Amino acid sequence: MPELPEVEVVRAGLEPAVAGALVTAVEVFDQRSLKRHSALEGSFVDLLEGRRILAAARRGKFLWFPLSDAGGRAQALVTHLGMSGQVLLRTPGVEEGGLLRIRLHIEHPEHGEFWVNFVDQRIFGSMAVDSLVPTSDGHAGGYFGSAAAGAPARDSVSASATWTGPADARSADDWRMRVPSQVAHIARDPLDPAFDERRFFAALARRRTGLKRALLDQTLISGIGNIYADESLWAARLHYEYPTDRLARARARELLAEVRHVLEKALAEGGTSFDAQYVNVNGASGYFSHSLNAYGQQGKSCSRCGTPIVREAFMNRSSHLCPRCQRLPRAPRAESV
DNA sequence: CTTTCGCCCTGAGTGC
C-alpha cells in the first residue's frame, strides 16, 4: 500500500543511482505493466534506450524520471506503484523473483551499472513514457530532492529548502516546471510548498461527501491512501463519513495539520510495511507500522481513550476508527453556519 | 457538472 511516504522513500533511494544515468537496455516481461503507456508516444523500449535520466521526481503517489532531450521532445518515464509495486536497485546478474515485470539496465558515470527492477504482484502499478507539459499554476511540477535548482545535494527527504523556488526563476521549458500529462490532473500533495490551502478548504466545503472520500480523492489532495486517511482522521478525532460541507474551517485546518504530521512522521520512519509488499529500493521494510493508531488496529484499545478500535466496511475496502473519539455530528445542521 | 461504483489483478491466507 505505497502512499506518499513510501513513494518518497523509493524516490529518495533511487535518486543517487538514476540521476545522470544512461539507460542502456530495457526488458519488458509483462506487457500489462505498460497499460498506462500510450502507443501514440512511441515504443516504450525504443523511447528509453540511449536516453539519460535527469532526476527523480514525485507528486503524491506518482513518480517520474525526466529524460534527456530526444528530438526536442520533453518526456519522462512515469511510474506508479499501484497496490504492490516495487522499484528495486539491483546489482546486475542477481536473479529476481517471478513477479519481475520490467527491467531497466542503467549506467551511472560515477556509481556504475545497475538493474532497476520493477516488481509488481497485482499489476495495479505501471510504467510509461509520457510527455511533460507545463504546470497549470506556474510552480514546479513536483518534488525533485537534490535536483532542485540551487538546493544542497544532501538531506533531500526532509529539508523544505530543497523544493524548487518561484516560477520566475526558470524558463517554462525547464523540466522542473513541467509534469507528465497523466499526472497533470493530480492535485499537489500536502507536503508540497505550492499546495494551495485556501483552494483545498474551499473545495472541501463545496463537496457533498464524507471526509475520507475527500481525502482519498487525488484530484483534491494527493498522496493519501487508506492507511494515512484512517490515521489522520483518528488523530483529528473525525469520523470518516463526517460531511465535508459541515466541517468548520478551523476543524479542516486541524485535519490538514494532522495529515501533514502523520505523513512526515511516517516518512521519517521509512514508511509503513506489513509484509514484503512494500520495501525500499534495497528491499528493506519501513518501521511506521509500529506507530499506527487506527489502521489494522481493530480490537486493540484506542491509545487515547481505551475504547476498542473497530473496523467497518467502506468503499469495498475498510475503515478503522475509535467509535468514541470519532463520532458523526448528531443532528443534521447541528454545526452548520 | 458532481459523485459513486465496478473493474483491473494475483499471491497469501483461511476454511472445509
Place this chain on the structure above:
DNA sequence: TGCACTCAGGGCGAAA
C-alpha cells in the same frame, strides 16, 4: 493434502 474462496485497494472510466 488439496481446492475453492476471500482479501488487499489505487486509479480510471462508466454510470447515475
